[in-house]
Amino acid sequence: MTLIETRPPASQKSPIQKPASRNTAERLSSVSSGNALELRGVTKLFGALAAISDVTLTVRPGERRAVLGSNGAGKTTLFNCVTGDFLPTSGTIRLFGEDVTDFPAHERIRRGLRRTYQISLLFGGLTVADNVYLACCGVSRGRFSLLRPRISDVLVARATELIEAVHLTPARDTLVANLSYGQQRQLEIALALAGAPRFILFDEPAAGLSPTERSELVSILTNLPGHIGFIIIEHDMDVALRVAESVTMMHNGLVFKEGTPEEIENDAEVQELYLGDGRG
Amino acid sequence: MSYAVSTSITVQQGLLGRVPPLWWAIALLLVAMPMIASNFVLFQIFGWTFILGMISLSLMFLAGYGGMVSLIQMTVGALAGYLVAILGTSGVPTISLGWPWWLYIPAAIIVAALFGTLVGALAVRTEGIYTIMITLAIASAFFYFTRQNYGLFNGYTGFNNVVPPALFGIDWRQPAPFYYLTLACASLAYFAVVYVSRSPFGLALQGVRDNPRRMSALGFSVTAHRILAYTFSSVIAAVGGILLVWQNAQVSPGTAGIPQVIDILVIAVVGGIKRPIGPFIGALIYVLLRVYSPDVLLAFGLSGERFKLLIGLGFLVIVFFSPDGVLGLWEKFKARRAKQADPLRMGRP
Numbered sequence: 361m362t363l364i365e366t367r368p369p370a371s372q373k374s375p376i377q378k379p380a381s382r383n384t385a386e387r388l389s390s391v392s393s394g395n396a397l398e399l400r401g402v403t404k405l406f407g408a409l410a411a412i413s414d415v416t417l418t419v420r421p422g423e424r425r426a427v428l429g430s431n432g433a434g435k436t437t438l439f440n441c442v443t444g445d446f447l448p449t450s451g452t453i454r455l456f457g458e459d460v461t462d463f464p465a466h467e468r469i470r471r472g473l474r475r476t477y478q479i480s481l482l483f484g485g486l487t488v489a490d491n492v493y494l495a496c497c498g499v500s501r502g503r504f505s506l507l508r509p510r511i512s513d514v515l516v517a518r519a520t521e522l523i524e525a526v527h528l529t530p531a532r533d534t535l536v537a538n539l540s541y542g543q544q545r546q547l548e549i550a551l552a553l554a555g556a557p558r559f560i561l562f563d564e565p566a567a568g569l570s571p572t573e574r575s576e577l578v579s580i581l582t583n584l585p586g587h588i589g590f591i592i593i594e595h596d597m598d599v600a601l602r603v604a605e606s607v608t609m610m611h612n613g614l615v616f617k618e619g620t621p622e623e624i625e626n627d628a629e630v631q632e633l634y635l636g637d638g639r640g
Numbered sequence: 641m642s643y644a645v646s647t648s649i650t651v652q653q654g655l656l657g658r659v660p661p662l663w664w665a666i667a668l669l670l671v672a673m674p675m676i677a678s679n680f681v682l683f684q685i686f687g688w689t690f691i692l693g694m695i696s697l698s699l700m701f702l703a704g705y706g707g708m709v710s711l712i713q714m715t716v717g718a719l720a721g722y723l724v725a726i727l728g729t730s731g732v733p734t735i736s737l738g739w740p741w742w743l744y745i746p747a748a749i750i751v752a753a754l755f756g757t758l759v760g761a762l763a764v765r766t767e768g769i770y771t772i773m774i775t776l777a778i779a780s781a782f783f784y785f786t787r788q789n790y791g792l793f794n795g796y797t798g799f800n801n802v803v804p805p806a807l808f809g810i811d812w813r814q815p816a817p818f819y820y821l822t823l824a825c826a827s828l829a830y831f832a833v834v835y836v837s838r839s840p841f842g843l844a845l846q847g848v849r850d851n852p853r854r855m856s857a858l859g860f861s862v863t864a865h866r867i868l869a870y871t872f873s874s875v876i877a878a879v880g881g882i883l884l885v886w887q888n889a890q891v892s893p894g895t896a897g898i899p900q901v902i903d904i905l906v907i908a909v910v911g912g913i914k915r916p917i918g919p920f921i922g923a924l925i926y927v928l929l930r931v932y933s934p935d936v937l938l939a940f941g942l943s944g945e946r947f948k949l950l951i952g953l954g955f956l957v958i959v960f961f962s963p964d965g966v967l968g969l970w971e972k973f974k975a976r977r978a979k980q981a982d983p984l985r986m987g988r989p
Contacts, residue, residue, distance in 0.1 A: 464861070497860075551858060
């Protein structure tokens with residue numbers, strides 16, 4: 361399986377496709393402001409176990425980064441620290457230049473951060489439309505409104521657009537518990553796109569999807585507006601390397617290697633560690 | 641856990657088309673009730689049912705939509721009742737301030753809602769059994785405090801002669817006016833809960849119940865939402881409490897004693913906490929048992945004071961057969977009937 365062939369054809373190119381080559385030193389040097397996300401020495405201990413240790417990572421606005429690594433490498437813990445599901449044991453997290461290390465999750469979300477979950481966390485008793493509408497409310501002023509929305513409501517219109525963007529329009533009035541697995545994954549993405557996201561964390565969005573659904577996912581991700589950067593955790597190299605312009609390899613809770621997809625792909629150590637046997 | 645709740649936000653049909661005929665029939669029956677029923681039934685059965693139903697409805701809102709079982713609702717209602725006695729007029733003129741009704745009613749509701757909010761702010765940081773324990777502890781503290789405080793709450797005796805203001809020249813404690821007063825308040829509370837359950841606030845509350853972690857990842861403050869749910873439900877409980885005090889014409893520590901606090905929970909669970917109509921069904925069952933079980937017991941040669949035995953047995957039977965209360969039983973029955981009517985199975989079971 362060669363990864364180069366599976367890159368999107370030229371016709372799919374959207375304005376967000378950025379030149380993928382920059383030198384590593386430049387990327388690693390942390391410009392204090394102007395970065396979408398900046399982690400410095402972030403460590404998360406669970407008892408004596410360091411799920412991630414001393415992770416330093418910088419992502420520019422609009423940059424699309426893939427985080428790779430085997431199971432237990434600390435990828436999801438990294439996401440949980442960034443969104444505030446866990447507070448890190450030590451280190452600082454800056455979001456668009458602002459220190460958010462001690463902020464609760466909802467404050468970070470209101471600053472433009474979004475995430476999806478590896479195992480869909482949705483509201484099974486509500487319809488697709490209600491789920492997306494709720495997500496739109498969460499980052500708007502109307503979140504405490506006691507008044508029901510009207511059809512002319514801006515948020516309802518926005519919810520309808522989002523449902524269309526993730527190809528769920530035919531299922532909009534279906535209870536989420538009755539959706540197929542693939543549809544639930546798409547809905548996860550719609551929830552992450554609600555409001556005005558500036559930076560999104562995708563946690564294995566392609567896990568368990570069929571090949572068709574995967575290519576839909578790739579088109580959704582590559583067609584995101586250029587100012588929205590993201591980090592994607594993905595085991596499927598076809599997906600990860602097609603949508604990302606830079607790659608961070610994690611191993612045993614440490615950042616193991618950073619580079620462009622080509623660099624990572626051709627790196628001997630990486631190949632041995634990750635792409636190794638079954639992948640060659 | 642997820643509850644089947646919704647028809648979608650944007651599907652809004654006309655009121656006439658949405659409400660099934662059975663509901664219209666019940667509404668008509670309720671409005672016409674004073675023409676059929678005796679004064680005792682109007683005042684004692686239905687008046688009390690609507691009042692207890694409202695206070696239990698406030699618990700249903702917290703428990704069913706918010707996943708928070710609070711035992712403070714009766715206390716919030718009793719506090720509102722006390723405030724009506726203290727700020728308005730009562731048989732204890734040395735304490736009552738004699739404010740006009742348009743001042744003491746809103747003041748009582750607002751203060752009771754603030755109290756409920758404060759309790760909520762303490763309780764929402766805990767989950768499950770701990771929420772029950774915290775609210776029960778505060779309810780007990782309120783009971784003992786009112787019993788020992790004579791300066792404000794007039795201790796053991798409380799306040800007698802607490803009656804509704806004679807608005808529009810009507811004595812609102814007469815059976816028919818009181819029936820309509822409680823019916824109007826209960827309907828308003830019921831429709832408010834139904835309406836709010838589909839508003840952004842209500843939807844978000846159900847989201848918080850099902851998945852708090854995801855809600856904060858959507859930008860919602862889970863704590864703020866839970867606390868505001870206490871505020872909303874406290875308003876309903878406060879109105880119910882004021883009506884209860886007016887019905888009895890008195891308020892005392894026993895209005896929110898531990899048995900009364902627990903009764904609210906029993907009513908909500910027996911009726912069903914998934915839908916706002918449940919508490920009213922539970923309240924009707926409770927009131928019927930309370931009122932008629934002494935007669936039944938006497939007929940069997942038992943002491944009439946053992947009515948709690950019947951209530952307890954009824955509670956056990958309902959919870960045993962249906963954790964969702966009477967509503968759950970009804971839904972099971974409907975599902976079974978639908979199954980039997982399955983044309984593909986040719987009427988075989």
